[in-house]
Amino acid sequence: MFFKLIHNENIKTSFRLSTWIMMGLLVVFVLLSTFFGGYKQPADGQADLQKGIKKNTAILNEKDVDEDTKATAQKEIAKSEYLLANNIKPYTIHTYLNDGQGMIIFFGAFFGIIIAANSVASEFSTGTIKLLLIRPIHRLKILLSKYVSALFSTAFLLLLGVLLSLIAGGLLLGFEGITASHAVMQGDHMVKETFLYTWGKSFLLSLILPFFVITFTFMISTVFRSNGLAIGLSMAAYFGGNIATVFLLKYTWVKYTPFIHMEYLASEESLIKGMTTSFSSIVLGAYFLLFLAIAMITFKKRDVAI
Amino acid sequence: MKKAIVQIKDLKKVIKGKEIIKGLTFDIYPGEVFGFLGPNGAGKTTTIRMMVGLTSASAGDAIIDGNSIQNNFEKAVSKVGAIVENPDMYKFLSGYQNLKQYARMVSATDSRIDEIVKLVGLENAIHNKVKTYSLGMRQRLGLAQALLHHPSVLILDEPTNGLDPAGIRELRDYLRKLAREEDIAVIVSSHLLSEMELMCDRIGIVEKGKLVKVEDMNEFIHGDNQETQVTFQVEPLDLAERHVREQFPNSQVAIKDNGLVLSINREEISEVSSFLLHNGVRIYGIQSKAKSLEDRFLEVTSQ
Numbered sequence: 001m002f003f004k005l006i007h008n009e010n011i012k013t014s015f016r017l018s019t020w021i022m023m024g025l026l027v028v029f030v031l032l033s034t035f036f037g038g039y040k041q042p043a044d045g046q047a048d049l050q051k052g053i054k055k056n057t058a059i060l061n062e063k064d065v066d067e068d069t070k071a072t073a074q075k076e077i078a079k080s081e082y083l084l085a086n087n088i089k090p091y092t093i094h095t096y097l098n099d100g101q102g103m104i105i106f107f108g109a110f111f112g113i114i115i116a117a118n119s120v121a122s123e124f125s126t127g128t129i130k131l132l133l134i135r136p137i138h139r140l141k142i143l144l145s146k147y148v149s150a151l152f153s154t155a156f157l158l159l160l161g162v163l164l165s166l167i168a169g170g171l172l173l174g175f176e177g178i179t180a181s182h183a184v185m186q187g188d189h190m191v192k193e194t195f196l197y198t199w200g201k202s203f204l205l206s207l208i209l210p211f212f213v214i215t216f217t218f219m220i221s222t223v224f225r226s227n228g229l230a231i232g233l234s235m236a237a238y239f240g241g242n243i244a245t246v247f248l249l250k251y252t253w254v255k256y257t258p259f260i261h262m263e264y265l266a267s268e269e270s271l272i273k274g275m276t277t278s279f280s281s282i283v284l285g286a287y288f289l290l291f292l293a294i295a296m297i298t299f300k301k302r303d304v305a306i
Numbered sequence: 307m308k309k310a311i312v313q314i315k316d317l318k319k320v321i322k323g324k325e326i327i328k329g330l331t332f333d334i335y336p337g338e339v340f341g342f343l344g345p346n347g348a349g350k351t352t353t354i355r356m357m358v359g360l361t362s363a364s365a366g367d368a369i370i371d372g373n374s375i376q377n378n379f380e381k382a383v384s385k386v387g388a389i390v391e392n393p394d395m396y397k398f399l400s401g402y403q404n405l406k407q408y409a410r411m412v413s414a415t416d417s418r419i420d421e422i423v424k425l426v427g428l429e430n431a432i433h434n435k436v437k438t439y440s441l442g443m444r445q446r447l448g449l450a451q452a453l454l455h456h457p458s459v460l461i462l463d464e465p466t467n468g469l470d471p472a473g474i475r476e477l478r479d480y481l482r483k484l485a486r487e488e489d490i491a492v493i494v495s496s497h498l499l500s501e502m503e504l505m506c507d508r509i510g511i512v513e514k515g516k517l518v519k520v521e522d523m524n525e526f527i528h529g530d531n532q533e534t535q536v537t538f539q540v541e542p543l544d545l546a547e548r549h550v551r552e553q554f555p556n557s558q559v560a561i562k563d564n565g566l567v568l569s570i571n572r573e574e575i576s577e578v579s580s581f582l583l584h585n586g587v588r589i590y591g592i593q594s595k596a597k598s599l600e601d602r603f604l605e606v607t608s609q
Binding site: 001004005007008011012015016017126127128130131133134135136137138301303304305306 | 352355358359360361362379380381383384386388389390391392393394395396397398399403407408410411412451
């Protein structure tokens with residue numbers, strides 16, 4: 001029965017115009033960035049690396065260059081030397097996929113927010129909630145099917161973006177780079193890793209923020225039954241969460257705010273000290289459960305009077 | 307007497323400290339069309355919402371086929387088909403896709419959908435988007451979704467809204483048929499009193515959250531002790547009037563269209579006739595004008 005409910009929700013999503021607009025935009029943006037992004041696989045990667053080392057060495061020897069630029073140049077040199085020494089070929093598709101990751105995730109988040117905002121609120125605004133809730137199905141099952149369906153649709157869009165990037169990028173720059181090895185900084189030394197693994201891991205970790213915001217959107221949509229409010233607050237959280245956190249750094253309770261933990265889990269960098277993966281997971285898990293609990297309690301108790 | 311399929315027990319609803327529904331108690335039986343009447347804001351829709359679990363009851367309960375809507379919602383509501391206020395459907399889906407949505411939730415088969423579409427006469431439009439439907443077509447679609455799972459109780463809030471006279475007549479016949487042949491209890495709320503009069507077997511009148519009366523439609527309109535307006539075609543008229551005024555000083559007497567009009571009850575009709583005959587008045591006709599539901603409704607609610 002639960003799968004039938006999710007199926008129902010998926011059908012409703014697939015018939016909404018906004019769904020098709022979002023998908024179309026994603027396809028257009030991925031293709032534009034692929035074919036007009038100026039990506040080109042070099043004929044001889046090794047020679048380019050040598051050239052790069054020379055150029056960066058020149059920067060190090062200049063007098064007027066600031067410390068940051070020098071540090072970056074130093075890193076580049078170390079990386080290039082590591083690649084040469086281990087005979088790792090550089091691929092442009094790596095740069096291409098890394099650049100595209102943010103865009104796909106942004107589209108996924110935006111799409112998910114719109115679906116989550118609509119899924120409960122629009123049933124109320126169109127009055128269809130009445131015929132939905134007089135079926136012999138527990139209200140919480142209906143609510144959860146909506147939530148799962150929103151996540152499912154988002155995952156579908158993300159998968160579409162990823163596959164499209166891989167195929168379009170592969171056609172333009174060659175497919176062999178996707179599964180080839182590349183060099184990754186681990187602590188202060190370089191290690192060899194399969195590119196697809198590194199890329200996939202960073203992609204999944206970057207999804208924590210959209211997942212969190214979509215859950216938040218769903219709660220707002222359920223509590224206030226307004227999709228506009230849900231979209232507005234969620235976009236503010238998505239874009240402003242990290243900025244707002246910066247202003248709270250002087251307080252000790254900042255470590256209980258959510259965005260600092262998502263940043264930490266995604267990048268292993270943090271503005272405060274003493275972060276651990278388990279603590280961050282617990283804090284975020286608590287927020288997640290709180291959002292769902294609030295949504296469930298209000299939906300369960302709501303008197304439908306429209 | 308049959309066993310009640312719906313039992314409303316001291317149902318109450320308090321919203322923001324104000325008692326909207328003040329303890330309704332009534333039963334509804336299989337095979338009857340029950341009319342739920344009342345002025346705007348009397349609490350009809352709120353009561354219906356509580357009966358289908360859209361709104362929680364502050365006190366009391368609605369028992370449907372032995373299951374409490376409060377404590378055993380899924381079981382209780384599985385016997386109910388309903389339209390609450392407007393039949394709001396997904397406008398961006400077709401009528402058929404809408405029915406499919408509900409069919410998945412109650413495990414109704416595709417052949418049942420086809421059957422019900424035929425029944426409500428929407429075969430030609432069922433694959434069009436609901437946004438292209440007229441209000442009457444939406445009512446039909448609403449009826450279709452309510453009947454999909456063979457309910458024992460059908461609750462319709464203002465079902466004649468948006469239907470043309472032919473549609474209303476069709477709906478009326480259809481509801482009566484459902485009640486007679488399939489033993490479904492049909493609960494209809496409406497403002498259209500003349501419609502209710504033709505449609506219902508029994509009515510309950512709510513006013514200001516209270517149940518003013520639950521009665522059989524016929525008894526309600528022409529109860530034994532109800533006075534009706536009776537017109538006597540008599541000759542000579544002035545003689546008859548004088549005699550009647552003397553003999554029945556408490557009755558209202560008037561002369562209208564060459565007839566003697568009296569407000570009397572059933573028993574008094576024969577009394578008056580024999581009295582007139584004994585006093586040399588000839589009677590050519592007696593007509594008693596039945597009160598309409600509207601007359602009675604206004605009488606009851608304005609008390």
